Amino acid sequence: MHRRRFLAACFALPVVACKEERAEAPPPPRPVTAAAIGTFCGMSLDEHPGPKGQIFVRDRADPYWFSTVRDAIAFTMLPEMPRDIAAIYVSDMARARDWDQPETWVTAQQALFVIGSRRRSGMQTDEAIPFGEAAAAHRFAAENGGQVLRFSEIPPAYIFPDGERS
Template identity: 25%
Template sequence: MSAQARRLWVGAGLALVLLVLVLWNLPVVRIALSFGAAPEIEADVCVVAPPTPYNPASGLPLQAARPVPADVRCPVCGMYPARSPDWAAQVIFANGDAQFFDSPLSLFMYLGDVARYSPGRSADEIVAHYVTDVPSRSWVDARSAFYVTGSTAKGPMRAGNLPAFASQDAARQFAAQRGGKVLAYADVDAGLVAQLGGQGVHAH
């Protein structure tokens, strides 16, 4: 091969390299060429949902239930409880901090492992538990409420999220219409919570 021919080949090669570099910097080309590449997987993506401090200006007692702020997120699933007011729940800590949940199920999951969802906290610090009474849409003590499991009602996570009732009669009427079984607070055990939690996307 003559020197002139070699120079032509080298020049053509350099031109090809430059063309590839130019094309690679065009977003549409990079997306097309990278489409089949394996996506990067984050090891553990969690939503950090800090507690909401007590606001003395609210005029509410320290341990009273409060309205759900629009911007707070559930520490269990990351959803916004204010968007599902019929299902919302909350706990109050001894210092007045509140943690809000998208459903009674998320509340029970939280109580089963407080340190996991609120590092540095413990269940012993919780002084009040509230769930939303389905008929009245008002707050009721979660420990005196009744819950229906196995009904056709689907909560925020599209799973059986244990609708809550202030009275056993109301819970029974609901179960008669929508199916399911009525449970007292003490009857909602860890096994049931784990089963229901696996039906939605509550994994954290």
């Protein structure tokens, strides 16, 4: 009798683990539409050229949208913003066919970012330009200046140059 309970418990474990794993899977990135309004600027993302961002938090169906990647990174650093982030997606400029309206996404944790380049954001500010491929990021930095960093290496001083962080 004990053996049956043991076997039943063993077969039940993978099913429970699979259900938990599915529940934790982040939502996929969404395409930019007219309904994508920048969280900080209140404007349609279609109105701004260059890389963009979207952040999903748990218990919210729609992402927070960002007209610039730098704004998306700022969201993650501001103490008043939600901390229960499920996924951060940024434009993958290595695969983008059009700088003005990039259509491909990469997770922020997988991307490499070029900061301090001559290229400006859609809001005409400094930008953290994301690439899903290391070679593309390094090539861009060689042509446009800047340094290549991972998401976790981007300094708050670059995102908040005037100390405007709360």
